[in-house]
Amino acid sequence: MSSFQPASHASKAIELDGVDRVFGQDGSAVHALNDINLDVDAGDFVALVGPSGCGKSTILRILAGLEVPDSGAATVAGREVGSPAAKVGLAFQNPTMLPWLTVEANVMLPLKIVRPYRDRYQRERKRSFRDRAMGLLESVGLGQFASKYPWQLSGGMVQRANLCRALIHEPDILLLDEPFGALDQFTRESLWITMQSMWIERRPTVLLVTHDLREAAFLASRIIVMTPRPGRILEDIAVPLQRPRTIEGTYDTQSVDLCRHMRALIDSREGAI
Amino acid sequence: MKLSDFTMRIYSIAIIVSVFLFWEFVCRAFDVSQFILPPPSSIIHTLYTRFGALQPHLVQTLYTTVIGFTLSVVIGTLIGGLVGTSRLAYEAIYPILVGISSIPKVALIPIFVVWMGAGTGPAIATAFAISVFPVVVNVATGLATTEPELEDVLKALGASKADIFWNVGLPRTMPYLFAAMKVAITVAFIGSITSETIAANRGIGNAMLVASSNFNMPLVFAALLMISITGVLFYTLFSIVERRFTRWATRGRDPLA
Numbered sequence: 001m002s003s004f005q006p007a008s009h010a011s012k013a014i015e016l017d018g019v020d021r022v023f024g025q026d027g028s029a030v031h032a033l034n035d036i037n038l039d040v041d042a043g044d045f046v047a048l049v050g051p052s053g054c055g056k057s058t059i060l061r062i063l064a065g066l067e068v069p070d071s072g073a074a075t076v077a078g079r080e081v082g083s084p085a086a087k088v089g090l091a092f093q094n095p096t097m098l099p100w101l102t103v104e105a106n107v108m109l110p111l112k113i114v115r116p117y118r119d120r121y122q123r124e125r126k127r128s129f130r131d132r133a134m135g136l137l138e139s140v141g142l143g144q145f146a147s148k149y150p151w152q153l154s155g156g157m158v159q160r161a162n163l164c165r166a167l168i169h170e171p172d173i174l175l176l177d178e179p180f181g182a183l184d185q186f187t188r189e190s191l192w193i194t195m196q197s198m199w200i201e202r203r204p205t206v207l208l209v210t211h212d213l214r215e216a217a218f219l220a221s222r223i224i225v226m227t228p229r230p231g232r233i234l235e236d237i238a239v240p241l242q243r244p245r246t247i248e249g250t251y252d253t254q255s256v257d258l259c260r261h262m263r264a265l266i267d268s269r270e271g272a273i
Numbered sequence: 274m275k276l277s278d279f280t281m282r283i284y285s286i287a288i289i290v291s292v293f294l295f296w297e298f299v300c301r302a303f304d305v306s307q308f309i310l311p312p313p314s315s316i317i318h319t320l321y322t323r324f325g326a327l328q329p330h331l332v333q334t335l336y337t338t339v340i341g342f343t344l345s346v347v348i349g350t351l352i353g354g355l356v357g358t359s360r361l362a363y364e365a366i367y368p369i370l371v372g373i374s375s376i377p378k379v380a381l382i383p384i385f386v387v388w389m390g391a392g393t394g395p396a397i398a399t400a401f402a403i404s405v406f407p408v409v410v411n412v413a414t415g416l417a418t419t420e421p422e423l424e425d426v427l428k429a430l431g432a433s434k435a436d437i438f439w440n441v442g443l444p445r446t447m448p449y450l451f452a453a454m455k456v457a458i459t460v461a462f463i464g465s466i467t468s469e470t471i472a473a474n475r476g477i478g479n480a481m482l483v484a485s486s487n488f489n490m491p492l493v494f495a496a497l498l499m500i501s502i503t504g505v506l507f508y509t510l511f512s513i514v515e516r517r518f519t520r521w522a523t524r525g526r527d528p529l530a
Contacts, residue, residue, distance in 0.1 A: 100445075
């Protein structure tokens, strides 16, 4: 990538250009990603769905700079992935809160690491940074739990805090790897609502990896259906549903049809193998 | 059966006291000679009357133990940090460490005496040699078992290796370090005292040696009791510090309360 950025790239939050990733050696090699091309506009909410092994988590890890593609290019906000300038927020299925820090300190962790915040961390951690963390925690209903430790909270509450931490440094993209996967149905749905209102309010660019088709249909503006062995994009669906969406709405014909369509797509490919 | 904290404490004190009462009873009932096994009453009496004579020895032993232990914690943490984070260090240093730790430390004391002369030097060196291994092993284990997801979150934020060490590796390792310190302080005591019984003219070990060559068994046992009490006090001190700093590791539940 040259450092020169054409103007047309300015609004692209994510660009994957012919990305390939193979795990293992010749004999047992697994083609995790095969020629992935994907552009995501800034402020869009995109879900990656597909069965296990379709490489959707690998895409996330590449964008987070945790994996390097074997070929092809990945850029975040016009900057090559892996450079410190590419600001990424990350939330996994297992909440990765540090158990020795309070919820508030956990949420502020990215400000301690990411430039330019880290230079002001010692000065601002009791002032503006703290206000920012409290603002986020209050927006997800965790205001009074800020001084608790993560292990004193329920799974759903920890995952809410996890989202706050992923957002606090105002990343160019928010990468969510099945963040609600380990929660029970009711907690999960209440977190969908939280996630949706956070997105409507702040409009971050989100890439969500999920197994849950209803979740994708509820949250995303655009759904990428992927297929495994080799990991490839099968279909790119624009979600026609109005926002704000409701949980009852996921049982409406339009939403159910969308899920059924995705299901059929995945089944057709699974059957072929 | 779930006992309340208070009942639990009463029971445990009762059990400890009855062990000593049983000991006293056996000595009196079978008329055991003071020379074979003095009763607790006689040991405590001796400890009380001869405290002034034992005290400088205790101070000397504490001095060598604490210095040896401190060296263990500092050097052991550094080596453990290296072994736990670098594969090469793990492959190269671990076999050497296991080899060294398999040597009975008593066998090293004559060497230390040749190097440093009798007295304080070998006592510190022995305390260090015996207590460094648990520190290295625990710190290395703590670092090596850090959850990769925790590191991934920081790496995705562009954290350097040093950032990850200070924010994840080190705090994650604290419970392991404190567990090691509790073991290390008690074995450091053993190291110092062993060295004093072989090559010193001061220290509890030396006092015991002199007392037993004078056939003053109550004094030997008084010195032993003194060591035990000091050991328990140190262990308790580190447990309290540990609880203060690593409450998260037990999720607030207190196994020692």
